[in-house]
Amino acid sequence: MHRVGIIISDHFQMLALSTLTVLEFANYANGKTFYQPQVYSESGGTVRSSLGIGVETLPLGPDALADTWLVAGVVSPVQEPASDGVVHFLQTTARNARRVAGICTGAFVLAQAGLLNEKRATTHWAHARSLAVMHPTVQLAEDRIFIIDDRIWTSAGMTAGLDMVLGMVEKDLGADIARVVAHRLVMSQRRSGGQTQHSEILALAPRSDRLQRALEYARSHLGKTLTVELLAEAVHLSPRQLSRLFRQETGKSPAKAIEGLRLEAARLMIEESRLSLDAIAHEAGFRDGRHMREVFIRGYGIPPQSLRSGR
Structure with a gap:
């Protein structure tokens, strides 16, 4: 069983949760449950998205363990930095996981925790310059769908998070399973990380x-x-x-x-x-x-x- 935790905070983008659907269909395609996802926040309880929709979460802490951590972005990452509790969790418990990934502006949270120092990373094109200014040690590739640097994954905005998590499925379960999932999700193609954000x-x-x-x-x-x-x-x-x-x-x-x-x-x-x-x-x-x-x-x-x- 591969445990996946997604960390959300107030005003998170709802589309980040769609990445869990990739894992759901990967379990179907695999014929047995491989991924076990859970949704977390700093204190647990109800967290409101940028649309105002509430999502129930588990609290972060020493008992919050996962093989892969996904960090969702917020609408305004410059005005809404991550809380001290989330940063501390990433710097301690989460950094020992097999993978840590930032979805869209979740890259700002990883950078705030120091996990992107001297790492190649990407984020939504509209926020890329802000990330470069705020965190100059990040080796920013602002025109990429997603990037893998050792155990750290980052994706561009919106639907690119689906491509990134599908890339994880391919690494975990193979290209055939990833193709089945892409077909089930009616994705016209499985975009690789090196692809440009602009069509x-x-x-x-x-x-x-x-x-x-x-x-x-x-x-x-x-x-x-x-x-x-x-x-x-x-x-x-x-x-x-x-x-x-x-x-x-x-x-x-x-x-x-x-x-x-x-x-x-x-x-x-x-x-x-x-x-x-x-x-x-x-x-x-x-x-x-x-x-x-x-x-x-x-x-x-x-x-x-x-x-x-x-x-």
């Missing part, structure tokens, strides 16, 4: 269903030569209609939007795989490695190999 499709902000489908088709077929005619046929529009839709909703031509998708895909493959740069260029749909390098420098200001050499 190119979200940045393009398509409003219409047809343009969203065109972009999803393009992202799923980057290895092809993606002409306007091919995309238009996939979503049952004329090339002229689709080009106009791209301009109206994204401010970009179809070619520029697809280039952004190729760039994002190549970046992820460089960071997460051991494929050669030429193979990645082919997979992402660039003409060759030289073409990918040109687009990288134009888009990111650095050559693609610099991402790999920095790992």
Whole structure:
């Protein structure tokens, strides 16, 4: 039995509790109970979320033991630092656990307890700069879904906590169980920790269903030569209609939007795989490695190999 304790405090984000659903479905997929989660707070009793909904908790103390501790974030981590009791518990009892993790702005609590000193960590992009200023010893990677540094895990905001806990399931029970859980939770993909918090499709902000489908088709077929005619046929529009839709909703031509998708895909493959740069260029749909390098420098200001050499 693997005990998991999640620590919440007043004004915590309700979405943090959804991470326990990942553990619930992992138990189902495993065929027997592996995870035993409990919800804790400093003094126990009812704790109010940022929505005002009350959640019953057990008190922290010497008898509060877990193999993995999850620390939920609050809406305003700068204005609402963790209590002395929570910090003391993390510095003493919790730090001896197998894992300690900060969900979203829970990273601020771990940093306050000194658990992130000289550690790589991430948090919600909107609070990343504040974390860097308040805790300069943290090696902040503000553009990552989640990060593991030894026994310390931290995640970006909101749904990234699900990805982080799913990553724990994969380490504990294997990739097959993690895939079953992701499927049960209707997660479109299991995002790895190295993935960026920002999605190119979200940045393009398509409003219409047809343009969203065109972009999803393009992202799923980057290895092809993606002409306007091919995309238009996939979503049952004329090339002229689709080009106009791209301009109206994204401010970009179809070619520029697809280039952004190729760039994002190549970046992820460089960071997460051991494929050669030429193979990645082919997979992402660039003409060759030289073409990918040109687009990288134009888009990111650095050559693609610099991402790999920095790992």
